[in-house]
Every structure is written in C-alpha cells, then in structure tokens.
Amino acid sequence: MSKINKAACVGGGVIGGGWIARFLLAGIDVDVFDPHPEASRIVGEVIANAERAYAMLTGAPQPPRGKLTYCETLEEAVVDADWIQESVPERLDLKRKVLTEIDAACRPDALIGSSTSGLLPTDLQRDMRFPERLFVAHPYNPVYLLPLVEIVGGEKTSHGAIKVAMEKLPPIGMKGVHIAKEIEAFVGDRLLEALWREALWLIHDDICTVETLDDVIRYSFGLRWAQMGLFQTYRIAGGEAGMRHFLAQFGPALQWNWTKLMDVVDLDDALVEKIGQQSDEQADGLSIRELERIRDENLVGILQALKGGHGGKGWGAGKLLKDFEHTLWTASGSRKHPEDIARPLRLVEANVSPAWVDYNGHMTEHRYLQVFGDTSDALLRLIGVDFAYVERGHSYYTVETHIRHLGEAKLGQAIHSTCQLLSADEKRLHLFNTIHDTATGQAIATAEQMLLHVDAKAGKAALAPGEVLSKIKPISEVHAKLPIPDGVGRHVGQKR
Structure with missing residues (x-):
C-alpha cells in the first residue's frame, strides 16, 4: 500500500x-x-x-x-x-x-x-x-x-x-x-451551501431560532445522514418498492414553491446581530475549545457505533475505522520487540489522557483493564498470534482476570506495563501484568490472567501449534526463574 x-x-x-x-x-x-x-x-x-x-x-x-x-x-x-x-x-x-x-x-x-x-x-x-x-x-x-x-x-x-x-x-x-x-x-460544500442558504432564510423570517433549527437537524435527519447519507435514506423511505417508488411519490413535490433556495438573503447588520445573539445564547457560555471537545467526543461515539454496525463488519465511516485499525494492528506486529526477555517484558507505553480519567481525575477502572488487555495482546503478537493468525481462525481468549489497584494513575501521567509469563502449556498462558508509573517505577496496578488457546470457528479449546509454542518456550523458561510477583494467586478480599 x-x-x-x-x-x-x-x-x-x-x-x-x-x-x-x-x-x-x-x-x-x-x-x-x-x-x-x-x-x-x-x-x-x-x-x-x-x-x-x-x-x-x-x-x-x-x-x-x-x-x-x-x-x-x-x-x-x-x-x-x-x-x-x-x-x-x-x-x-x-x-x-x-x-x-x-x-x-x-x-x-x-x-x-x-x-x-x-x-x-x-x-x-x-x-x-x-x-x-x-x-x-x-x-x-x-x-x-x-x-x-x-x-x-x-x-x-x-x-x-x-x-x-x-x-x-x-x-x-x-x-x-x-x-x-x-x-x-x-460536492460536499454544494450540499451544505444549499442547506445553509435555506437556514438563513428561516432565521431571517423568524420561522425559528438557530437552536431550534439545529435541533431539527440533530434529532432527526442528521442522525440518518451520519450512517446512510441521502440517497440510501430515501431508498428505505420508498419501502419495499425502493427508490423508484420514492421518486414517483415525492418527485412532484419538487415543483412546489417550498424553498427560497436560489434567493440570497441579505446578511445586513440586523440579521447578523440576530444570528450572533441567538448563537451566543445557544452556546450558553461554552468556549470554542469546549465545544470542539464535545463535538469530538460525540463524533468518536458515532464512529465507534458504526464500527460495530452490519453485524460487526462495520458500516460507512465505521467500516473505514475498522479497516484502519486492522492496518494499525498489522503494523504493530512488525515493530521491534523487547530484546531482553530475562525480566518482565515491557510492552505498552502510554500517557493518561483526558478521555481516560473519571470524575476524581484518576484513570477510570475500565481503562486499567484496557491497558492490561493491550499488554496481553502485545505478548500474543510477540509469539505470533497476530491479526493474520486470528483471521485464520485461532486465538487466545482471556478466561480469568484478577485486578489489584495499588495506586492512582492521574491525568497526564506517563505509565507503562510489563508482562511476566508465570507458566505455559499447550493450551494455557498464565500471565502477571503490571502497570507502572514510568517516572518512579512504582506499581500502580496488577492483573493476573489466564488465557486459553481456542479454535474460534469450532468454539472450543484447542492445542496451540508448534510455531506458537516454540516462541513461548524461551520466554517461559527464562521467566520461570524470576521471583514470583507479590499478589500472585490472591482473591478478592484476601487479607494482606
């Protein structure tokens, strides 16, 4: 590519x-x-x-x-x-x-x-x-x-x-x-210009306010456009007969004098001030940067929802995101792996972003699991269980996780994770992952995990192939000589 x-x-x-x-x-x-x-x-x-x-x-x-x-x-x-x-x-x-x-x-x-x-x-x-x-x-x-x-x-x-x-x-x-x-x-700006021109007339003629107009878009056809566009939306509106029926039914309406589309509104001082004042009221004190962040959060949610559409295959911009992630996962498998396996493998580096923190300003609970999952995934790529391997129908599934929270990861903090392979056999990987404060090396959280090799198509456990086991073996042999980390085998509520 x-x-x-x-x-x-x-x-x-x-x-x-x-x-x-x-x-x-x-x-x-x-x-x-x-x-x-x-x-x-x-x-x-x-x-x-x-x-x-x-x-x-x-x-x-x-x-x-x-x-x-x-x-x-x-x-x-x-x-x-x-x-x-x-x-x-x-x-x-x-x-x-x-x-x-x-x-x-x-x-x-x-x-x-x-x-x-x-x-x-x-x-x-x-x-x-x-x-x-x-x-x-x-x-x-x-x-x-x-x-x-x-x-x-x-x-x-x-x-x-x-x-x-x-x-x-x-x-x-x-x-x-x-x-x-x-x-x-x-194309895009032509469509936007047509909508914008009509919108300015609706404000000019006091048909509605700018907030009402925006509500009409975002609570109705804006949601449809985000995932179907215009023509496919109208195809559905035509029912089982599809687009031809829609055009036959609603085509005559194009002759009705509904629109001022080709009339240009006079953006005089009075109209500019009306729109400006209504826009200020709509913003309700939110700055441009705050509005940008709200916009971005909403766009992310829409893109992620579309990524899961069409039975998980992705739909529209969500499929593009899914394909892009495939590219990222594939590329990550070819990056340099840790050369020193004589200690817990340092596999993930991150900074705690604003999207990761909760109302206390600390990294929220599910983000710890995300980092631990990313750490296990990095180990899997190291032993050859990459995106292509999964596409061929086999993988490792996490069957058990126990997380301990020992400290607090805060906004902007640099963190990294390590993975110690406690044991391995032909089906199982027993891991102990740790999130550290990069500046001090202090452990912030740990996760003990059991992973099971599966035949995804058959839906059951299966022996890992020799090519994978051969990559696991040297790591397992070296890590077996490492001290057992504090916390291995603990259960919830166990006294220290």
Whole structure:
C-alpha cells in the first residue's frame, strides 16, 4: 500500500492544524510553514484535541508520533516532502502564489494538495511548472476525526497523481472520493451551501431560532445522514418498492414553491446581530475549545457505533475505522520487540489522557483493564498470534482476570506495563501484568490472567501449534526463574 513518508503543511489554522495532527498521529514527520505569530500555539491546541480524541477513538496500537518541525521559510518546509498540503486563506491570488512557490521548491515527484473548499484546481495550477501533480484535497473539520477527502483534479492534473493520492489516504485513516468533474464548491460544500442558504432564510423570517433549527437537524435527519447519507435514506423511505417508488411519490413535490433556495438573503447588520445573539445564547457560555471537545467526543461515539454496525463488519465511516485499525494492528506486529526477555517484558507505553480519567481525575477502572488487555495482546503478537493468525481462525481468549489497584494513575501521567509469563502449556498462558508509573517505577496496578488457546470457528479449546509454542518456550523458561510477583494467586478480599 502506498504510504506518505514525509509531509509538509503550509498553513496551520483550523484546517491546516487538523492535517498536521492527522499526519503526526499516523506516525508521519511533518514540516510546517506558517508566518502567523501564534501558529505554534494554535497548532498545539489542535494536536492536543486530536490526541484526546484518538485516545477515545481506538484501542489499536498507535505508531510513534511523527516529528513536528516549524520552518522559517516555505522552501525549507517543502523541500523533502512527498505530500504537501496547502491550507492558506481562501483567496485565489494568495493560493495561486503560494502553490507556485511550493511547486518551484519541492521535489518534482511530490504531490501537492490544496485544502480549498471551492476554488477550481485549473485556476490554482495556472502558473505552476509541474501542474500535473496539483489537485484539490478538500477535507472536513475536524480533519483528524472526519475521514473524507474530496480529490478533484484540474485540466492539467494527471490521472496518475489522482490515483497515487487516493492510495496514500487509507494508511492515515482517510477516505478519498474522486470528484469526476471540477465544479465550484465540489460536492460536499454544494450540499451544505444549499442547506445553509435555506437556514438563513428561516432565521431571517423568524420561522425559528438557530437552536431550534439545529435541533431539527440533530434529532432527526442528521442522525440518518451520519450512517446512510441521502440517497440510501430515501431508498428505505420508498419501502419495499425502493427508490423508484420514492421518486414517483415525492418527485412532484419538487415543483412546489417550498424553498427560497436560489434567493440570497441579505446578511445586513440586523440579521447578523440576530444570528450572533441567538448563537451566543445557544452556546450558553461554552468556549470554542469546549465545544470542539464535545463535538469530538460525540463524533468518536458515532464512529465507534458504526464500527460495530452490519453485524460487526462495520458500516460507512465505521467500516473505514475498522479497516484502519486492522492496518494499525498489522503494523504493530512488525515493530521491534523487547530484546531482553530475562525480566518482565515491557510492552505498552502510554500517557493518561483526558478521555481516560473519571470524575476524581484518576484513570477510570475500565481503562486499567484496557491497558492490561493491550499488554496481553502485545505478548500474543510477540509469539505470533497476530491479526493474520486470528483471521485464520485461532486465538487466545482471556478466561480469568484478577485486578489489584495499588495506586492512582492521574491525568497526564506517563505509565507503562510489563508482562511476566508465570507458566505455559499447550493450551494455557498464565500471565502477571503490571502497570507502572514510568517516572518512579512504582506499581500502580496488577492483573493476573489466564488465557486459553481456542479454535474460534469450532468454539472450543484447542492445542496451540508448534510455531506458537516454540516462541513461548524461551520466554517461559527464562521467566520461570524470576521471583514470583507479590499478589500472585490472591482473591478478592484476601487479607494482606
């Protein structure tokens, strides 16, 4: 699969910062150029929100975060990149100038994407020396969570550049959709513009308030759109006869004079103030950053729900997330494993994120189990029980767990986990995992676990194959010589 090796971002605002976060969290080094005096603060806040969101989004092992470098010049930022994302303000003269400068400074084989939400790529590439590698790569905010990218080529854009760009997006968890013809505002923003225009008229004419309008969307068709889109939603509305019946039944309504769609509302001072005041009341004191975090939490919940849709196969954006996690799990199996097996294996490194803490500010109980589960999974990958192994129909299932809470993991704290293999036979693995405070080495919690090798298709225990047992044996032999950890064999309520 084609991958981005190094990225450059020119512009670090809301969209540019989202691209930077998306690249970094995919393990890609990013060079950034943005002359704004507060660029590093703005980008830093976006990255912080992205890290918080990713901690909630998936338990799959993340790659090591890419290196972020702020550059003094545009030329310095783009010189080594193979994907360059331009996200400067939406002015044709400015974008054309910046893109021409990027084109002159970067490698001839580098791809150049523009985050424009409406300008035509043919207009953007007019003065470029290598216009064939320029395309619109229009994302949606927040870029680090919403996976769609509209890929639009201009008259001089090569089919090869479009193809390679589409291939490079799935490894960072994004879905490219190729828009066949360039058109102002492309597809997504055309739909949004139509809805926005009608919404402004409804406020102008005092039909409803901004909060009521938002409620109409989020409590009804917005929920349907999140997982079915427009046409599939209406296909269902047509009943067993499907889309043709729906069009026959509701098509005549398109002739009715319901809409002011092509009339442009006058955004005079009075209407701006009305919308502004109602929007302030709706926000009820919540800051933009607080609203962003609420938005991210809700998006994560929707994506996770969609991941479990269609009988666990995933649906829509949830299937994309499921496929992305598959990529992460597969990649984690090829990373460097602990070389020193003469001590408990250090397998998981983490920081306690805001998404992991409860009302006391401490890591919540189910997150301890998540870290312990990640630790056991890391051991399984070490002995060859990786994603491919599971897909072939065999795995280890956890049949028993006993957790002891010895300390408190707090917000922002660096933690790591270790695994000691207490015993192993042809079917069972007996593990003792420990979460440590990385700064002091102090044990925060322990989990004793029994894992059973199973034939998942048959639904019963089965002997592990020789290839797995051969990898277990050296670890088991060495760990048998280690002191038995304090807490092994304890039961709930046992006196110390």
